[in-house]
Amino acid sequence: MENLTDNRQQTTDNRQQTTDNRQQTTDNRQQTTDNRQPNMPNNEVLVQVQHLSKKFCKDLKTSLWYGVKDLASGLSGNQNERELRPQEFWAVKDISFELRRGECLGLIGHNGAGKSTLLKILNGLINPDAGKVTIKGRVGALIELGAGFNPILSGRENIYNNGAILGFTKKEIEEKVEEIIDFAEIREFIDMPVQNYSSGMKVRLGFAVAAQMEPDVLIIDEVLAVGDLGFVLKCFKQIDTLLPNTAIVFVSHSMPMVSRICNQIILMEKGKAVFQGEDVGKAIDKYYTRFVDNDSNVVFDDGSIAYESVEILEAKAYEKNIPQIEWGNTFKLKFKFRKNTLNEPPAFYISIFDKEQRPVAILEPNIEELDSKNDSNLIEFIVEHKNLQLSKGIYSLNIVVSKKTNNEPLLRMNGILSFQVLHQTDTWPPFLLKSSFQSI
C-alpha cells in the first residue's frame, strides 16, 4: 500500500507538467477545497454530480431552431431556469452521485435510458441544463477508440493523430510508440493504411494508444465490445491495474463485467435513476426484471400436440407475476398439453435458461408414458426437482416435445415460463451448490 501511494504520487507529479485543463475551469471559491495530506489521496471525492439534468429535442427542425436560440442566449450567459419547451424531453433528470478514487460506478439501463448523455456531460462535451458536475484531476474517456484516425494514413502515423487528440505531447508519443505497437499486437501491419485494417485491429490500435493515459477519472462507454476475446481480457487487465488509483464511470450492457468491476450502480430509465446504491447484485436483478417478457414463442410445431399451460406449484411469492422460489426448495412444475393427431408416446425435454439466454440446465426427460387419467386427449403431468441449487436470479424455461422412439421433434417453445430463485447472496455462476466444510 505504501508503495502504491508513492508510485501514484510520482505519476501525478509527472502529470502536473503536462496537464492540460482544457475546459472552462471556474474559480476555486465554488469548491470546498480540503487541504488534506498529500500522501493519503485515496478517499478524496474526484467526481461530484449534483442534480444533473439535460433535455433533448425530438424533432430535428425544432432542435436546430432551439440551437439558434441557445446560441443567442448562450452569449448572454443564460442563467434562467430551463423549462421544457415543446417537443423536448428530459434525457437525464436529477442524477446525483459522488465517486472517490478507487471506486467504480456502473451505469446500466436499456438503450436510450440516458447513459451516454450523462457520460457526455461528465466528459464536458455538452453542458447540463441544470445541476453541476465537479471533476478533479485528469479525465480520460474511452468513448470512442481511434478518434482522429485517417484511413489513408498508416497505423504508425495514426498513433500520432490519435495521441494528439487524446492530449499527449509529441515527446510522450515518441517515447511510447513502440510500447503502443506491442500492446496492440499489430507490428506486422503498422505501416499499412488503416483503411485496410479490420475493425478489431482498429480498436486494438485505438485502445493501445488510450491505454497510455494515466487518468484520475476514467469514463468508459461500450467500446470494448469489439475485438476478440483475448483482447477484451487484455483491456480489462489494463483497467484492473488502473482501478485502485482511478475513479471509473463504466457504462455497459454486459452484467458480468459490471459485477466484476463496479462497486456502485445507477440503474437509469428514461433519464432518471430508478435504482442507486452499492448493492450491485440487486441493481442487476432489477435491470434484468425489466427485460423479462412473459411472451412465449413457438419455434417449431408440427401440429400433432398443443401446449396448454404450465405453472409452478408451491411458489413462495409472486412479483410482477413472476413466481419466486427459495434456493434449496423443491422445484415443481405442472404441465398441460393437448394431443391433436399424436399417436405415439412423447418425450418432454425441459431446459432452463438464465437471463442472458444461456442454457444452464436441463431436466431429465420422462421415462414413462404420460397420459391424463380423465381425458384421453389431455396430457397432464407434474415434474419435480428436489433441492434446487440454481443461484439467485431470474430464469426461463424452454420445452421440446419429441417422439420417444426416434427423437423426431414435435413442438419446440421458448420462454414458456419465467421464475426467480431467491437467496441472500449474489453469485455469478449459475449454480450455488450446497456444500459443507470440515477441518481435518
Add this chain to the structure above:
Amino acid sequence: MELETKVYQKENNLRLGKLLKESLADIGRSRFLSFQLAKRDIQAQYRQSYLGIIWAFVTPLATAFIWIFLNNSGTVRITDTGIPYPVYAFSGTLLWSIITESINSPMASTNGAKSILSKINFPKEALVISGVYKLLFNSSIKVVLLLVFIFFYGVGFHWSLLLFPIAILGGILFGTTLGLFITPLGMLYKDIGRLISFGLGFLMYVTPVVYAIPKSGIMKTVMELNPFTPIILTARDLAVGMPPVHLTYFLIVITCCVPLFFIALLFYRISIPILVERMSA
C-alpha cells in the same frame, strides 16, 4: 498537491477576460495537436492523388486564364491595369482564392471533426489553428506560382515584395475571422454554407479581382466600400511594386480584424457544446 478542477454547469462563464485567457491557453497547449491535425489532412490529401499540389492552384489559374482569354480576344474590354494583364488577373484570382478558402476553413475543419467533437474532449481552438496551418501551406504554394508569373512577365523584383506575405497573412486573418462568425450557424443549417459560396461568387465581381475599379459610377462606390477591396489591392500592389493606394483602408480593416478575431474565437468556444448537443450521433 492540488488536482486541477473542472466544473460543468448550465451557466457559462461570461467574464470575457478569463474566457479569453483560457482560450489562448488552450491554443498554446494544443500546438502539437493543431500541427498534427494539419499534417494529417495535408498528408492524406496528397497521398491519395497523383496531381497533388497542382490542385491547390488549378482553380485560380483556370479563372485567370478565362479572363486573360476574354481580354486578349477582345470579348471583354478591360481598362488598363498598369501591369501586364495576366499578372493582374492571376494575382487577383489567387488572392481571392486565399480569402475564400480562409472564410470556409473554420467551418470545414469543424465539420471534418464532427465525429470527434461529439466523443472526445480536446481544445476546440486546435481545429481553427490547424485550419490556419493548412491555409498557410496552400497559400505558400500559390505564392511561389505567383512569383513565377511576376518574373515571367517582366514585372521584376521590388523590395515591397518582401511585405507581400504580411498582406497575405492579413487576408487569412480577415477570412478566418469572417468564417469563425459564420461557423456556429453554418454547423446548424446547411443553408449557411450554400449561401456563403453563392454570395462569394457575386462578391468577386464587386471586388477588383480581374478588373480595376472603374473611374466613376455606382460600381466605383461599391467597390471602394467593399472591405475585400483593400486586401486584394494592397497585396497586389506590394507584389508588383506599385504604391499601395488603399493602404489606409487596409490597415483599418486589419486593425478591426484583430479584436474581432478574438471575439469570434470566444463565440466559437461558447458555441461548440451547444452545437455538439444538436449534431451528435
